[in-house]
Amino acid sequence: MTSPPERPKSVPDRLSQMLHKAFALPIETPLFRPLLVITTVGLALVCAYAYAAGWFSPTRLTPKQIIATFNQDFGTHPGFRRNHAKGVCVVGYFDGNGSASGLSNALVFGASRTPVIGRFAIPGGNPEITDASSPVRSMALQFQQPNGEQWRTGMNNVPLFAVKTPRAFYEQLEAARPDPATGKPDPARMKAFFDAHPETAGAREWGKTHLPSSSWANGTYYSINAFQLVAANGDKQFVRWAMVPELAYTPIDPIIPKAADFLSHDLEQQLQQGPLRWHLILTLAKAGDVTNDATQSWPADRTTVDAGTLTLNQTVSQDDGPCRDVNFDPLILPHGIRPSSDPLLAGRSSAYSRSFNVRTREEAEGAVTQTNNAQLIAKKGNP
């Protein structure tokens, strides 16, 4: 008879021995249950963190994914905005006329002047495309109120947005990814996307029938989303706004070939002749109007209020102009203007922030220096 071979100690046994020694505990002190409690609590905390960060929900859409998709569709252009990458800075002011001060207690609507930093741009993540590549023009503004509050708004010349949700926007970006073989989006994928998203009909119809404006200066720019104005007495009113130019809308002449940067050259020339003006027109929703869907318009008979005049008197290159470092997050609002429940707003805000963080980081890391220098040289060579 031989005694059974000595079993090697199990891992828990060895761990227990180690712990008893490390903490100078009598060997009879129970460890199993306390350690189970400690491990469970620790794991629960780590799981809570992982849940908040979305690690358990790979299907949850993140701002990171949206911005990565822009990179895939347009290439990475260090230091530039991931969307509306090509644009120019403008400077001016807004003269409120007091007409809207009964609707909102935001200082900007009082009968006073508010300094404005703005930016005109065209869509897409490529800062080197030609201005004629898209009928869409955008105007972004930052109103700096004297009380430290700001109103930032990013507007498009399209009265309707193509999609209703950040998810659909992401799917649209995926569908529009250029096919490496042709360099263009795959028509079949685009068709499949549009078939799955009938809400895009309004914006597509606009794209088919709208002749692009000949200039940034004669375009009307719409708020895209609805917002809520809050008056001093607490009354609330849903609105959409538009910047309507004093210059008459003139369509682009499709016959005359356009220089790559014709929009910025045109703007510069216009401003040399004098300041450009827009009127801030607020459209007031009636009860029952949809305020959480940017693909639907409101009936044409809604009351409008002319809240004041925007005057732009200077254009500056976006390479070193004051708008370069502004993230035109549509959720940066002063007291008196509140977001609606439109799901696009949080999506826009989160993606813009991600874009801002990425491009400022690139700038900080100096990745941008070389690219910018190269582009400056290229621009000077091609006026």
Added chain:
Amino acid sequence: MKPRADSFSLPSRLLHWLMAPLLLAMLLIGVGMISTVSHWRLWLIGIHKPLGLALLVLVVLRLLLRLLGHSPKLPSSMPAWQRHVATLSHWLLYGAMFAMPLLGWGMLSAAGYPLPGIGAFHLPSIAPQNVTLYAWLRYAHGVCGQAFFALIVFHIAAGLLHALVLKDGVFKSISLRAKSGHR
């Protein structure tokens, strides 16, 4: 390993247990709000900024209490290295409690974002407007937050070890239960 009656002052202990859940919530809100595209983002950011400011005020108060008040010594039953680790981790926690709101405030200042305010009062800017500075402060805010969370997990695990296994009075010194008494 006799339970000791020695403990932090009542205000210190109250502050500890008031701030503990708030700090955990802040870190989870912070990581949640930057990784969602949903409407939650508005709600979470709406909490994150004012709560961060409130926690900065609380940690100033807490440090003053800690420096001016009585702090119980760690028991001699703990090996020297554990006492060193404990002391170091406590000061790292203080460092993180100060660094997080200051980095957040600094990065908003550097980016030119409007700063939170109460009524007519708005926080002053504490950093020059400069996106390069913003980029580094934003990065530091994120990394420091992750390190802070790891530190908190470690701190809770160590606290539970003292409470459930070692029973050497260390947990009792911060617990809200009566100051003296024996198990």
